[in-house]
Amino acid sequence: MKRPSRKSLRDGKPITRRETLKRIGGTAVGLMGILRARQAPAAAGRVTIRYWTWQNSADTKNPRAQAQAQFLGAFRKANPDIELIEEVVPWQQIFHQLLQAAAANKAPDVSKQLDRFVRPLADAGAILPLDEFTSSWSPERRNDYVYAWDDTAFDGRKFAFRHAVRPVNIMYYRKDLYEAAGFKTPPKTAKELTEMSKAVTKGNIIGYIEPFSKSDLLAKFILIAPPMYWTLGSDLTAPKTSKATFHLEAGQKIFQWYQDMVYVHKVCPVGQASMDSDTVNNMFMSGTLAATMDHTSKWAEWSRKEALQGRVDTDWLPNFANEPKPTPANTAGGWTVVMPNGAKKEAAWKLIEFLQSNESELIDAKMGGELPTRKSTLKDPFFQAPEAKRMTGWLTYMSANPHPATSLKIKKLEVLIDVLADAAQQIIANKAEVKSTLAVAAQKYDAQIS
Amino acid sequence: MERVEASTKKRVVGGRRQGQASSLFPWLLVLPAVLLVVLVTFFPILQAINLSFHQTNYLRQGRFVGLQHYLSFFADPLSRQNLKNSFAFTFGSLAFSLPLALGLALLLNRPFPGRAMFRTILIVPWVVSQLLTALLWRWLDSPPFGPLAYILGLLTSSRVDILGTPDTALGGVILANVWRTFPYAMILTLAALQTIPNELYEAARIDGAGRWNLFRYVTFPMIQNTFLIATIILSIHYFNMIELPLILTGGGPVNRTELLGLRVYREAFVLFKFGFGSAVAMIMFAVNIVVSLAYIRILRAESRY
Numbered sequence: 001m002k003r004p005s006r007k008s009l010r011d012g013k014p015i016t017r018r019e020t021l022k023r024i025g026g027t028a029v030g031l032m033g034i035l036r037a038r039q040a041p042a043a044a045g046r047v048t049i050r051y052w053t054w055q056n057s058a059d060t061k062n063p064r065a066q067a068q069a070q071f072l073g074a075f076r077k078a079n080p081d082i083e084l085i086e087e088v089v090p091w092q093q094i095f096h097q098l099l100q101a102a103a104a105n106k107a108p109d110v111s112k113q114l115d116r117f118v119r120p121l122a123d124a125g126a127i128l129p130l131d132e133f134t135s136s137w138s139p140e141r142r143n144d145y146v147y148a149w150d151d152t153a154f155d156g157r158k159f160a161f162r163h164a165v166r167p168v169n170i171m172y173y174r175k176d177l178y179e180a181a182g183f184k185t186p187p188k189t190a191k192e193l194t195e196m197s198k199a200v201t202k203g204n205i206i207g208y209i210e211p212f213s214k215s216d217l218l219a220k221f222i223l224i225a226p227p228m229y230w231t232l233g234s235d236l237t238a239p240k241t242s243k244a245t246f247h248l249e250a251g252q253k254i255f256q257w258y259q260d261m262v263y264v265h266k267v268c269p270v271g272q273a274s275m276d277s278d279t280v281n282n283m284f285m286s287g288t289l290a291a292t293m294d295h296t297s298k299w300a301e302w303s304r305k306e307a308l309q310g311r312v313d314t315d316w317l318p319n320f321a322n323e324p325k326p327t328p329a330n331t332a333g334g335w336t337v338v339m340p341n342g343a344k345k346e347a348a349w350k351l352i353e354f355l356q357s358n359e360s361e362l363i364d365a366k367m368g369g370e371l372p373t374r375k376s377t378l379k380d381p382f383f384q385a386p387e388a389k390r391m392t393g394w395l396t397y398m399s400a401n402p403h404p405a406t407s408l409k410i411k412k413l414e415v416l417i418d419v420l421a422d423a424a425q426q427i428i429a430n431k432a433e434v435k436s437t438l439a440v441a442a443q444k445y446d447a448q449i450s
Numbered sequence: 451m452e453r454v455e456a457s458t459k460k461r462v463v464g465g466r467r468q469g470q471a472s473s474l475f476p477w478l479l480v481l482p483a484v485l486l487v488v489l490v491t492f493f494p495i496l497q498a499i500n501l502s503f504h505q506t507n508y509l510r511q512g513r514f515v516g517l518q519h520y521l522s523f524f525a526d527p528l529s530r531q532n533l534k535n536s537f538a539f540t541f542g543s544l545a546f547s548l549p550l551a552l553g554l555a556l557l558l559n560r561p562f563p564g565r566a567m568f569r570t571i572l573i574v575p576w577v578v579s580q581l582l583t584a585l586l587w588r589w590l591d592s593p594p595f596g597p598l599a600y601i602l603g604l605l606t607s608s609r610v611d612i613l614g615t616p617d618t619a620l621g622g623v624i625l626a627n628v629w630r631t632f633p634y635a636m637i638l639t640l641a642a643l644q645t646i647p648n649e650l651y652e653a654a655r656i657d658g659a660g661r662w663n664l665f666r667y668v669t670f671p672m673i674q675n676t677f678l679i680a681t682i683i684l685s686i687h688y689f690n691m692i693e694l695p696l697i698l699t700g701g702g703p704v705n706r707t708e709l710l711g712l713r714v715y716r717e718a719f720v721l722f723k724f725g726f727g728s729a730v731a732m733i734m735f736a737v738n739i740v741v742s743l744a745y746i747r748i749l750r751a752e753s754r755y
Contacts (some may be wrong), residue, residue, distance in 0.1 A: 096720070269611060
């Protein structure tokens with residue numbers, strides 16, 4: 001007996017198994033075709049490279065982003081055979097994302113990275129050494145940098161180049177708030193900072209805040225902590241053994257000062273223990289905070305804000321030994337460029353080289369207010385002009401008050417930041433005893449790096 | 451007859467083969483989806499279990515260490531703080547969100563002008579993501595800028611920093627969480643309320659039941675199961691929460707708002723201690739299973755009635 005045939009759904013009747021399988025197969029083939037088309041290589045002769053940056057070139061309000069748009073545009077023009085794809089990753093996440101991307105073989109060809117995370121990235125095998133590209137450089141070329149070559153070299157291998165030099169222990173202060181309290185000049189020592197902050201703190205206005213939230217990896221404190229320790233003859237860790245030294249006498253003095261600013265001098269709020277740098281910066285811009293520490297490249301942005309024009313100025317971090325001499329300049333805290341992915345080395349190196357070129361650095365200096373890394377860039381007439389006076393002043397200070405960027409050599413910096421944040425929060429929020437709290441933090445850090 | 455029998459047998463045999471093929475076919479169709487679910491669910495769990503027994507260096511798996519990570523977790527005072535925070539957060543949030551949800555559901559179950567509009571407004575917090583909720587409440591509670599901090603400051607005549615003070619920070623996180631999640635329980639409860647037949651109320655009123663007795667003997671028993679389901683889902687959601695405390699407080703001050711989920715995130719993705727982070731994740735998993743089994747038993751016991 002003949003089997004009754006089934007008819008298709010198009011006629012409003014049940015679909016057959018054969019037709020179902022045909023449709024599934026067709027869909028699968030179609031999807032594969034779409035996926036392959038998306039992965040299709042760039043036009044013949046063109047290489048595509050991915051660049052991770054935390055600046056969004058489309059941000060027309062941010063001068064550093066505008067500078068980036070311009071110098072990357074110049075790179076594209078100079079290298080028509082390279083297709084450059086910018087991928088924006090928030091600066092707070094760019095280190096962690098790169099580690100994960102490297103492990104998943106999805107790392108970009110070039111990435112910006114905070115200089116203090118170059119060592120962990122190198123230790124994790126997430127970035128490649130660049131010696132093969134620099135081995136043929138002349139001594140003259142190598143010495144063209146305003147920073148030490150070894151700053152971004154570990155175990156004798158060069159892993160990164162700085163993308164702008166950035167002294168990070170700069171004090172931004174509100175001239176209007178200081179003048180209203182009767183001060184014409186900014187504080188030069190910790191003692192003066194204390195007294196002036198006390199005088200300014202009234203109502204909604206606070207003299208000084210140090211944010212200690214873990215959420216932004218102690219973004220401000222980790223920049224000024226090294227020079228604070230240096231002026232007291234110490235450092236965060238011992239250079240040879242990498243063991244903690246942040247808990248010794250210098251550290252005790254520094255954290256006691258922070259605790260006293262809350263409970264004795266009644267300047268800083270207890271809540272600073274869980275504040276982040278964005279909150280503090282917002283307070284500074286809105287006129288409810290008289291002083292904050294940050295890096296030089298903030299000047300380009302803040303000095304152009306209408307609300308801050310004529311009201312903000314800069315000076316150097318006050319001397320924490322209360323000596324009438326400048327604090328050493330800390331240049332660790334800026335951006336570098338690294339090569340995580342070796343698949344398109346030649347093209348990636350071209351981008352890294354371009355980012356250090358005189359042309360690129362000049363654009364970044366003029367538009368973004370970033371200090372150039374190369375002495376040859378400084379020969380440009382722009383740096384003799386009055387508008388560059390502040391920038392050349394910073395460079396002069398750096399060369400007059402140098403100090404090795406020791407925080408770049410710290411082992412497992414992310415662990416150090418974590419234990420320091422815990423200790424700081426205990427000392428400030430819980431009014432914990434400074435010496436014992438720091439000692440416990442030091443033990444935790446040493447246990448984790450051994 | 452033989453021919454008929456033969457043809458019948460053939461038809462029966464052919465039918466059985468056809469039946470077996472038909473019963474396999476649906477499985478073939480769902481196989482890709484099942485494989486995908488197994489890949490994204492079970493494989494990471496097995497990988498995490500494996501990692502929890504190994505030392506790790508950034509993203510590299512090192513030597514086998516057995517139960518060392520688990521023992522380290524239980525020996526660490528911070529772990530006790532994390533567990534305490536997680537349970538306090540979970541039960542604290544339930545204590546506020548459930549009564550609020552029930553009360554509003556009862557109100558919305560009565561007809562009044564603008565009821566539809568209020569219902570829509572009250573659902574809005576649930577639609578807002580955890581990220582936006584956290585950013586919103588950070589501004590509300592911000593001592594220099596926030597209106598909530600300002601109003602509390604006027605009432606207490608002192609500077610109020612809810613999220614920056616160790617004793618009140620968890621309360622601030624609970625407040626933000628309750629604001630965001632009560633609509634979920636409210637909607638479920640409201641739906642259950644609307645299935646209660648009016649005849650039950652009429653019969654109870656005829657028997658002389660007042661408002662409280664109507665609620666106690668008619669309303670609540672009828673919505674009990676739904677309410678319990680909402681409790682289960684919300685408590686699991688609260689226990690596993692990471693985003694809200696991460697953005698609101700970062701786990702501070704002094705780890706007073708660091709929930710267990712946030713600890714896992716910090717150990718694994720900030721400190722890159724994947725082995726230890728996986729061990730903490732497994733402990734969380736175990737707690738979730740125990741709590742879920744307890745809830746299932748309660749549900750089964752309730753459904754017998």
